[in-house]
Amino acid sequence: MVGERANPETIESIRKEIGADKGFTGQYLGYLKLIMQGNFGRSYYSNRDVLNDMGEKLPNTIVLALAAMAIAVPCGIASGMVMAYRKGRSIERFVSIISIGGLSVPVFWCGLMAMLIFSLNLKLLPPSGTGGLRFLMLPALVLALPAMSSLARVTALTIEETMGMPYVRTAKAKGLAPLKIAMIHVLKNALIPIVTIIGLDFGSYLSGAVVTETIFGWDGIGRFTMEGIIMRDYPVIMGCIITCTAVFVIVNTLTDILYHYLDPRIRIYDKSR
Amino acid sequence: MTKAGSVFFYIILLLFVLSLAAPLLHLPDPNKIDLDSLKMSPGAEHPFGTDHKGRDIFSRVIYGAKVSISVAFAAAIASCCIGSLIGLVAGYFGGKIDTVAMAIVDFILSFPSLLLAIAVSVVLPPGIHTAMIALSAAGWTSFARLIRGQVLAVKGLPFVEAARAIGCSNARILFVHIVPQCLNVGLVMIGMKLGGFIIAEATLGFLGLGVQPPAPSWGAMISASRAYILTAPWMVFFPGMMITATAFCFNLFAEYLKQRYDVKSITG
Numbered sequence: 001m002v003g004e005r006a007n008p009e010t011i012e013s014i015r016k017e018i019g020a021d022k023g024f025t026g027q028y029l030g031y032l033k034l035i036m037q038g039n040f041g042r043s044y045y046s047n048r049d050v051l052n053d054m055g056e057k058l059p060n061t062i063v064l065a066l067a068a069m070a071i072a073v074p075c076g077i078a079s080g081m082v083m084a085y086r087k088g089r090s091i092e093r094f095v096s097i098i099s100i101g102g103l104s105v106p107v108f109w110c111g112l113m114a115m116l117i118f119s120l121n122l123k124l125l126p127p128s129g130t131g132g133l134r135f136l137m138l139p140a141l142v143l144a145l146p147a148m149s150s151l152a153r154v155t156a157l158t159i160e161e162t163m164g165m166p167y168v169r170t171a172k173a174k175g176l177a178p179l180k181i182a183m184i185h186v187l188k189n190a191l192i193p194i195v196t197i198i199g200l201d202f203g204s205y206l207s208g209a210v211v212t213e214t215i216f217g218w219d220g221i222g223r224f225t226m227e228g229i230i231m232r233d234y235p236v237i238m239g240c241i242i243t244c245t246a247v248f249v250i251v252n253t254l255t256d257i258l259y260h261y262l263d264p265r266i267r268i269y270d271k272s273r
Numbered sequence: 274m275t276k277a278g279s280v281f282f283y284i285i286l287l288l289f290v291l292s293l294a295a296p297l298l299h300l301p302d303p304n305k306i307d308l309d310s311l312k313m314s315p316g317a318e319h320p321f322g323t324d325h326k327g328r329d330i331f332s333r334v335i336y337g338a339k340v341s342i343s344v345a346f347a348a349a350i351a352s353c354c355i356g357s358l359i360g361l362v363a364g365y366f367g368g369k370i371d372t373v374a375m376a377i378v379d380f381i382l383s384f385p386s387l388l389l390a391i392a393v394s395v396v397l398p399p400g401i402h403t404a405m406i407a408l409s410a411a412g413w414t415s416f417a418r419l420i421r422g423q424v425l426a427v428k429g430l431p432f433v434e435a436a437r438a439i440g441c442s443n444a445r446i447l448f449v450h451i452v453p454q455c456l457n458v459g460l461v462m463i464g465m466k467l468g469g470f471i472i473a474e475a476t477l478g479f480l481g482l483g484v485q486p487p488a489p490s491w492g493a494m495i496s497a498s499r500a501y502i503l504t505a506p507w508m509v510f511f512p513g514m515m516i517t518a519t520a521f522c523f524n525l526f527a528e529y530l531k532q533r534y535d536v537k538s539i540t541g
Contacts, residue, residue: 100521100524100525100528101517101521103468103469103520103524104468104472104517104518104520104521104523104524105517105520106472106475106476106479106492106513106516106517106520107476108475108476108479108492108495108496109475109495109509109512109513109516109517110513112495112499112502112509112513113509113510113513115502116502116503116506116509120502120503203384203385203386203388204385204387206385206388207385207386207387207388207391208387210387210388210391210480211476211479211480215499225391226480229391229395229480229481229482230481232395234395237392237395241384241388241391241392244385244388245383245384245385245388248383248384248385249383252383
C-alpha cells in the first residue's frame with residue numbers, strides 16, 4: 001500500500017486508519033458493525049467505496065448470469081429429455097458423454113479456446129469487453145456449459161423416475177399422445193428437482209463469473225473479485241464474496257418459495273400442518 | 274462404459290505414477306529456462322512445444338499431474354473422513370448434535386463452493402496444503418449430508434436393534450455395524466468429487482491461489498500463457514487438455530461406480 005521505503009510514522013497512521021492496531025476480535029467486530037451499516041469500506045488501492053463499485057458492477061454480472069441461464073435451462077432440459085426418452089440408443093450415449101465432458105472442461109480453458117476460435121481465428125465475435133449481445137454471447141455460452149451439463153443429468157434422472165409412476169401408465173393406457181404425456185404428465189411432475197438444480201447452478205454462475213469475466217473483460221463483480229485477489233485488496237474481496245453469497249442465498253430462497261406454486265402437493269401439505 | 278469403467282481409474286493412476294517417476298524418465302527439466310528455444314511449436318524434440326521461457330511443456334504437464342492429482346485425492350479423502358464422521362455422529366445420535374451439525378452444513382452450503390475455496394485460499398498462505406484445505410472446506414458437507422441420510426435409513430433396521438440388544442457399545446454399533454452399510458455411497462461420492470476437485474484445483478491455480486510458480490501446475494500454466502494465446506496457442510491448449518482429460522476420466526469412473534453399486538440418485 002505504501003511501498004517499500006515508507007517511514008514508520010506513515011505506516012503507523014495507516015494502521016490506525018484501517019484499524020489494524022485493534023487486535024483480532026476488535027477488528028472483526030468493527031468489520032461486522034460496518035457491514036451491518038452497509039459500509040464495506042474503501043479499496044486499499046483505488047480508495048473508492050467498495051459498495052458503490054459493487055453496485056455498478058453487480059447488474060452486469062446478473063445480465064451475464066441470466067444470459068447463461070437462458071442458454072443452459074432450455075438446452076439442459078432438452079438434452080435431459082433426450083437422454084431419458086432414448087435410453088439405450090446411441091443418441092443417449094452421445095448426449096451422455098457430451099454432458100460428462102461439459103462437467104469436465106474447466107471454464108477458464110474453455111473460455112480461452114472459444115476466444116481463440118471464434119474471436120481471434122474466425123473473427124466472428126469481439127474477444128473481450130462489456131456491451132451488447134455480441135459481447136455477451138461468448139461468455140454466456142462458456143458459463144452455461146457446466147450448468148447445462150449438470151441440469152441435463154438431473155433432468156434425465158428425474159424424468160426416468162417419473163416415467164415409472166402409475167399415473168403415467170394410466171395416461172398411456174388412455175391413449176394420450178406421447179408428446180402430451182411427456183410435457184404435461186412427466187415434465188411437470190419432474191420439475192421440483194430441476195428447479196432446485198437451476199437455483200443451485202446460480203452459485204456456479206457467480207463463481208464461474210470470477211473466471212469468465214476476467215477472461216472476457218466483462219466489467220462485473222467477478223472480475224472485480226479477481227482484481228481484488230491479485231492486489232490482495234481485502235475490503236474488495238470480502239465485499240464481493242459476501243455480496244455473491246447473499247445473491248446465492250436469495251435465489252435459493254426464491255426457488256424454495258417457487259416450489260409452493262409449482263407443486264400442489266406441497267401447498268396442501270403446508271396447509272394441513 | 275458400464276463394464277470397463279475401472280479402466281479410467283487405472284489411466285489416472287498410470288498418469289500419477291508417471292508423474293512421480295518423472296525424474297527417472299530423462300524428461301527435460303520442467304523448470305529449466307532455455308532462451309534458445311522460446312515458444313517453439315510442438316515437434317519431435319518438444320512434443321507439446323515450449324513456453325515463453327523455453328521450458329518444455331510436455332515435461333511440465335507430466336510434473337504438474339503430481340500436484341493436481343495429489344491435491345484432488347487428498348481433498349477427497351479429507352472431505353470423506355471429516356464429513357462421514359460428522360454425518361455418522363449426527364445421524365446416529367440425532368437431537369441437538371444433529372441440529373447443530375446440519376446447521377453448520379447448511380451455513381457452508383450457502384456459499385457457492387468455489388467462492389468459499391477462493392476465500393480460504395486468500396486468507397491462508399498460498400501453496401499445495403492451502404489448496405487441499407480450501408477444497409475440503411466445502412467438500413466435506415456433501416459427505417456429511419449423504420452419510421447422515423444413510424445412517425438414518427439404516428439405524429432402525431433389525432440388525433442394529435439386535436446389536437444393541439446384545440449390549441454392543443455405541444462405538445461398536447457405529448463402526449462395525451453401520452459404517453459397512455455406508456461404504457458404497459461413500460465410495461461413489463469420492464468418485465464424484467474427484468473430477469470436480471481437479472477442476473477446482475486448476476481454477477485456484479489459474480487465479481494464482483494454488484501452487485506457486487515456478488513449480489508446474491496446470492492451472493497456473495494456463496494463466497501464465499494467456500497473453501500468448503494468439504502466437505503460441507499450444508501453451509494454453511495442452512495443460513487445459515490434461516485437466517479436461519483427467520476430470521473426464523474421474524467423472525466416467527464415477528459413472529461406473531454409480532452403476533456398479535446401484536446408487537443413482539446422488540448429486541454432488
